[in-house]
Amino acid sequence: METVSVMIPEERLLARVREMAEQITADYEGCELKLVCILKGSVFFTTELAKRIDLPIKLDFMSVSSYGDDTESSGRVRIVKDLDESIRGQHVIVVEDIVDSGRTLEFLLEMLKSRQPESLRLCTLLDKPSRRVTDVKVDYTGFEIPDEFVVGFGLDYAQKYRALPFIGKLSITKEDGETE
Numbered sequence: 001m002e003t004v005s006v007m008i009p010e011e012r013l014l015a016r017v018r019e020m021a022e023q024i025t026a027d028y029e030g031c032e033l034k035l036v037c038i039l040k041g042s043v044f045f046t047t048e049l050a051k052r053i054d055l056p057i058k059l060d061f062m063s064v065s066s067y068g069d070d071t072e073s074s075g076r077v078r079i080v081k082d083l084d085e086s087i088r089g090q091h092v093i094v095v096e097d098i099v100d101s102g103r104t105l106e107f108l109l110e111m112l113k114s115r116q117p118e119s120l121r122l123c124t125l126l127d128k129p130s131r132r133v134t135d136v137k138v139d140y141t142g143f144e145i146p147d148e149f150v151v152g153f154g155l156d157y158a159q160k161y162r163a164l165p166f167i168g169k170l171s172i173t174k175e176d177g178e179t180e
């Protein structure tokens, strides 16, 4: 059986998103900014963030796959959908839902860097620093969380729970009553 308990309520998420947007607005004063949303998990975070950044914003979307329908990282990264437009000469922020091992981002940032943007930064709603196996540098972090599997606000478990308005901790109880 799967149960979800609230870890970060909606008001706290949105308050933090506002702070992050204010920071980004200040850091990129006078610039045009492109937000690269990593589908599908970052959709909710990206739209809330974009609405609160007081700069001219362009959006583009990319889909990569590093997870199957399980809670363990496979380490394999595959581009499922590439950006529609060039990022050459632009100020780009990659917007992620969560940085876990960092493998997805390590691959992605290297690839985007080779397309010669003017600048490239990383913004994530959640970070699980204890899980990191790469030295990916995160420029903007919403919340550092412990090593728990979380869902909601875009994050899924086997494509479920994305539309929950809060971040919740997922617990899976097996037949024998043991909790994962």
Ligand code: IMP
Pocket: 041, 066, 067, 073, 096, 097, 098, 099, 100, 101, 102, 103, 104, 105, 148, 149, 150, 151, 155, 156, 157
């Ligand atoms: P990484 O390559 O190990 O950093 O994995 C990053 C990706 O794994 C994220 O973009 C999510 O799609 C997924 N992921 C990692 N941890 C969680 C979690 O707790 N809940 C849901 N998805 C997760």
Ligand code: MG
Pocket: 038, 039, 040, 041, 042, 097, 098
């Ligand atoms: Mg993701």
